[in-house]
Amino acid sequence: MTNLERTRQQLDPVGSLGHRLFTVLLVSAGVVYAIYSTVSHPSELSSPPLAVLALMWLFGAWLVVVVGTSSRRGPFTRNAHIVVHLLALGSIALSVASEWDLNTAVQDDFGPVALGLLILAMGPYRPASEIVGAGVLSAIFVGFLTLLEAPFLVASSAPTLVYVLVSTAPLLAAAFASATYSRSMVKEIERWREHDLQDVAATRDDVLGGIERSVQQDRVTVLGRDVLPFFNTILQHGSISGDDRVRARTIADSIRAIMVAEADRSWLELLFTSQAPDLRQLEAVVADPAVCAAAMATEQRTALRAVIVAISDESSFVPNSLHIGLRKGAQTCHGVLRAEVGASDFESRSRFLPYVALMRVVFSDVRVGFRDSTLTLEFAYEQR
Amino acid sequence: MSLGLPAHLAPLAGRRSFILAQHVVAITILIAFVFSLFATQSAQLGAVIWPGTIALLPAIGLLLLGKRTLNSGWAASYLVAIGGGIYGVIVVIGSQPHPVVVGAGFSFISLKLAALMVGGTGASAIVGVGWTFGGFLVAELATMGAALTLGNAIRVDLVVLGVAVAIAVAILINNPLSRRQILAQPRVRSAVHAEQLAALRYRVEVKAAALMHDTVLNHLAAIAETSGGALSRELADQIRRDVESLVSEDWLSQGSNGEVAQSRSDWQSSGLFLAIQEGRMLGLDIDTTGDLPAVGRLERAKSIALGLAVKQCLVNVLKHSGTRKAEVAVYGAGELLSVLVVDGGRGFIEDATPSNRFGLKVSIRKRMEMVGGRVDVWSTPGRGTSIMIQIPIGQGIPGAKQSVQPSDPQ
Numbered sequence: 001m002t003n004l005e006r007t008r009q010q011l012d013p014v015g016s017l018g019h020r021l022f023t024v025l026l027v028s029a030g031v032v033y034a035i036y037s038t039v040s041h042p043s044e045l046s047s048p049p050l051a052v053l054a055l056m057w058l059f060g061a062w063l064v065v066v067v068g069t070s071s072r073r074g075p076f077t078r079n080a081h082i083v084v085h086l087l088a089l090g091s092i093a094l095s096v097a098s099e100w101d102l103n104t105a106v107q108d109d110f111g112p113v114a115l116g117l118l119i120l121a122m123g124p125y126r127p128a129s130e131i132v133g134a135g136v137l138s139a140i141f142v143g144f145l146t147l148l149e150a151p152f153l154v155a156s157s158a159p160t161l162v163y164v165l166v167s168t169a170p171l172l173a174a175a176f177a178s179a180t181y182s183r184s185m186v187k188e189i190e191r192w193r194e195h196d197l198q199d200v201a202a203t204r205d206d207v208l209g210g211i212e213r214s215v216q217q218d219r220v221t222v223l224g225r226d227v228l229p230f231f232n233t234i235l236q237h238g239s240i241s242g243d244d245r246v247r248a249r250t251i252a253d254s255i256r257a258i259m260v261a262e263a264d265r266s267w268l269e270l271l272f273t274s275q276a277p278d279l280r281q282l283e284a285v286v287a288d289p290a291v292c293a294a295a296m297a298t299e300q301r302t303a304l305r306a307v308i309v310a311i312s313d314e315s316s317f318v319p320n321s322l323h324i325g326l327r328k329g330a331q332t333c334h335g336v337l338r339a340e341v342g343a344s345d346f347e348s349r350s351r352f353l354p355y356v357a358l359m360r361v362v363f364s365d366v367r368v369g370f371r372d373s374t375l376t377l378e379f380a381y382e383q384r
Numbered sequence: 385m386s387l388g389l390p391a392h393l394a395p396l397a398g399r400r401s402f403i404l405a406q407h408v409v410a411i412t413i414l415i416a417f418v419f420s421l422f423a424t425q426s427a428q429l430g431a432v433i434w435p436g437t438i439a440l441l442p443a444i445g446l447l448l449l450g451k452r453t454l455n456s457g458w459a460a461s462y463l464v465a466i467g468g469g470i471y472g473v474i475v476v477i478g479s480q481p482h483p484v485v486v487g488a489g490f491s492f493i494s495l496k497l498a499a500l501m502v503g504g505t506g507a508s509a510i511v512g513v514g515w516t517f518g519g520f521l522v523a524e525l526a527t528m529g530a531a532l533t534l535g536n537a538i539r540v541d542l543v544v545l546g547v548a549v550a551i552a553v554a555i556l557i558n559n560p561l562s563r564r565q566i567l568a569q570p571r572v573r574s575a576v577h578a579e580q581l582a583a584l585r586y587r588v589e590v591k592a593a594a595l596m597h598d599t600v601l602n603h604l605a606a607i608a609e610t611s612g613g614a615l616s617r618e619l620a621d622q623i624r625r626d627v628e629s630l631v632s633e634d635w636l637s638q639g640s641n642g643e644v645a646q647s648r649s650d651w652q653s654s655g656l657f658l659a660i661q662e663g664r665m666l667g668l669d670i671d672t673t674g675d676l677p678a679v680g681r682l683e684r685a686k687s688i689a690l691g692l693a694v695k696q697c698l699v700n701v702l703k704h705s706g707t708r709k710a711e712v713a714v715y716g717a718g719e720l721l722s723v724l725v726v727d728g729g730r731g732f733i734e735d736a737t738p739s740n741r742f743g744l745k746v747s748i749r750k751r752m753e754m755v756g757g758r759v760d761v762w763s764t765p766g767r768g769t770s771i772m773i774q775i776p777i778g779q780g781i782p783g784a785k786q787s788v789q790p791s792d793p794q
Contacts, residue, residue, distance in 0.1 A: 012388030169416035184401035354568035
C-alpha cells in the first residue's frame with residue numbers, strides 16, 4: 001500500500017489541480033502587501049537592509065509554495081510546509097528587527113498577514129492537524145516577538161496582551177480556517193468514496209456471479225478437451241491400463257504448464273488481454289523480466305491503468321507504440337512508459353496533466369518528458 | 385485508491401468547505417476581539433467597555449451553530465447579529481467619558497471582516513459573492529448608524545471594501561475544474577472500478593486454480609501412480625463426484641455469496657471436520673487435539689477455505705511424506721484461529737519445490753491469503769513437516785464486501 005496523506009491533493013489529485021491559481025494569487029497577495037507595508041512606512045524603519053532581507057525571506061517562502069504546488073512537481077510535502085513556516089518566521093523576525101524602537105503599531109506589520117495567507121494556501125495540500133500544529137507554533141513565536149517589541153511601541157498605553165492578540169489572531173484564524181477547509185474537503189471525498197464502495201458492494205454478488213460463470217466456462221472448455229473425456233473413459237472401463245497412466249501424466253503436465261503460464265503473467269500483461277474491456281484490445285510491449293508489476297499497490301495499478309486508458313483514448317495515439325518497461329533496483333522498482341501520442345509537446349503536456357498529477361501522488365520519482373510527439377513517463381515504487 | 389470527487393460534486397464540496405473556513409475565521413476574530421476588550425477593560429478600570437462583549441454574543445452563538453444550518457435564513461440572521469454587534473461595540477466604546485485607546489491596539493476593521501465572512505448558502509459562487517457584499521453593506525451601515533448615534537462623521541471604509549472584493553475573487557476562482565480535469569475524473573473512476581473487477585476476477589481465478597488442483601490434478605496423479613488394474617471404488621466415486629461438480633453451475637460460487645459467506649456453522653459441519661473425515665477415508669491415521677469447536681466461529685467462506693486447505697495438507701502427507709500418521713491441532717484463542725498440521729514423514733525444502741507444483745502454493749497458501757489468512761511451513765528433510773494456518777475469526781473477508789482488493793494480486 002502507498003501511504004496517502006489525508007489531504008485533498010493526495011485523495012483527489014485530479015480535482016485539486018484547480019487550486020493552483022488560487023494558491024498563487026493568495027501567497028502573492030501576501031508578498032505585495034509586505035512590499036507595500038514596508039515602503040509606505042519608511043519612518044518606522046530603523047534598518048532598511050534588514051527590511052530588504054525580511055522581504056527576501058518572505059519571497060523565499062512564496063517561492064517554495066509556488067514551485068511546490070506546481071502540477072509539474074509532486075505532492076506538497078510536510079518538509080516543504082515546515083520550510084515555508086521557517087522562512088516566513090525568519091522574515092517576521094527580520095522585519096521586527098528592522099523596525100526596532102521605531103515601530104508605531106503592530107496592526108500594520110506585514111508579518112502576520114503574509115504568513116496568514118501562506119497558511120491559508122496550505123488548505124488543499126496539507127492535513128488539518130499539521131496545519132493547526134504549525135500555525136499555533138508560529139503564532140506562539142510571533143506572539144513572543146510582539147512581547148519583545150511591545151515596550152517600544154509608541155501607543156504603549158494599550159495592554160501588551162492586546163498587541164499579542166493583534167499579531168497572533170490572523171495566524172490562528174488562518175490556521176483554523178485552513179485546517180477546517182482541509183478536513184472538510186477530505187471528509188467530502190471520503191463520504192463520496194464510501195458511497196461509491198457501497199454501490200460496488202451492492203452489485204458485488206451479481207458481478208461476482210458473472211465472473212464465476214466466465215472463469216468456470218474457461219476451465220470447463222480446457223477440461224472438456226482432454227480431461228473429462230479421459231475420466232469418462234476410465235469410469236466406463238472401471239480399470240486403469242498402462243496407457244491410461246501415461247495419458248494421465250501427460251494431461252496433468254499440460255494442465256500444470258497452463259497453470260504455471262497463468263501464474264507467471266502479471267496483472268500488467270493481463271491488462272492487454274480480453275480481460276480488460278476498458279482497454280479495447282490495446283496492444284503493448286511489456287518488458288518486466290523480474291515481475292516487478294506484482295510489487296505495485298492497488299493505487300499504483302489504478303493510476304497506471306488510468307494513464308494507459310487516457311493514452312489509448314487519444315485519437316492521435318499511434319497504435320502499437322506503447323512500451324512499458326519495469327526493472328528491479330536495490331530496494332525500488334523503476335518503470336518507464338513510452339507512447340507516441342502524435343500531438344505537439346505543449347498539447348500533450350496539458351492533455352496528460354491530470355494523469356501525471358495522479359501518478360505523482362502514488363509513485364515516487366515521477367518524471368515526464370515530451371519529445372517528438374512521444375510521451376515518456378518514468379516512475380519508481382518500493383518493492384513490497 | 386480514492387476516487388476523488390466527481391466533477392458534478394466538486395464545486396459544491398469546495399463551496400461548503402470554503403464557507404466553513406470563513407466561519408472559523410469569523411469566530412476566531414470575534415473571540416480575539418472579546419479578549420482584547422477584556423484586556424483593555426482591565427487596563428482602564430475607569431471605563432465600562434465590557435458590555436461590548438455582550439453585543440457580540442449572538443453572532444458568536446450563530447457561528448457555533450452555523451455548521452448545521454447552512455441556509456439563507458441562517459446567513460441573514462448572522463448579518464443581523466453581527467451588524468448589531470458592530471453597532472453595540474462602537475457605541476459602548478465611543479460613549480465612554482474618557483477616550484479608550486482602541487486604535488493603537490485593535491480596530492473595528494476586524495469586526496467588519498467577521499461580517500464579510502458570512503459565507504452564505506452552499507449554492508453557487510455568485511450567490512456567495514452576493515452574501516459577501518451583503519456582509520460589507522451591513523458592516524458599513526452598522527458603523528454609520530453608530531457614528532450617527534455618537535454624532536461622529538460618516539465615512540466608508542475602503543480597506544474593508546478591498547477585502548470584500550478579494551474574498552469575492554477568492555470565491556470565484558477557488559477550485560474551478562478545467563475541461564481536462566472534467567474528462568479525467570470519469571476515467572480515473574473507471575480505472576478504479578476496473579481494478580476492483582480485476583481484483584475480484586483474480587480471487588475467482590485463484591479459487592478456480594486451487595479447486596482444479598484439489599480435484600483434477602489430484603485424480604490424474606492418483607491414476608498415474610496406481611499400479612494399474614481395477615479402478616478403486618473410492619477413486620471412482622471421487623472422480624464421478626468431482627466431474628459432476630466441475631460442470632455444475634455452483635462449482636465456484638460455493639460460499640462466496642455475500643450473506644452465505646458470513647453465516648457460521650458448528651464443528652460437525654465445518655470444512656475442517658469434513659477434511660479430516662476425508663483424510664481418514666483416504667487411509668490416514670489422524671489425531672485431532674485442541675479447541676476443535678472454535679472452528680465453528682469461522683464464517684462459512686473461511687471455514688470452507690480452511691477445510692480445503694487442510695485437506696490438501698493431508699493429501700500431501702499421504703502422497704509425499706512416506707507416513708500415514710498426521711496430527712491436526714486447533715487453537716482458537718482470541719480473534720485468531722490457528723490450525724497446525726503435523727507429520728513425522730520425510731519432510732522437504734519448500735524453495736526446492738518445482739514451479740509446476742501447486743499443492744502448497746495455490747491450494748493452501750494462496751487460498752488462505754484470499755480469505756485473510758496466512759500459512760507458515762516448517763519442514764526439514766528427514767524430520768517431518770509442520771504447516772501452521774492462521775485465520776482471523778473476525779467478520780469480513782479482505783476484499784469480499786467492504787473492499788474488493790486482494791492482498792497480493794500478480
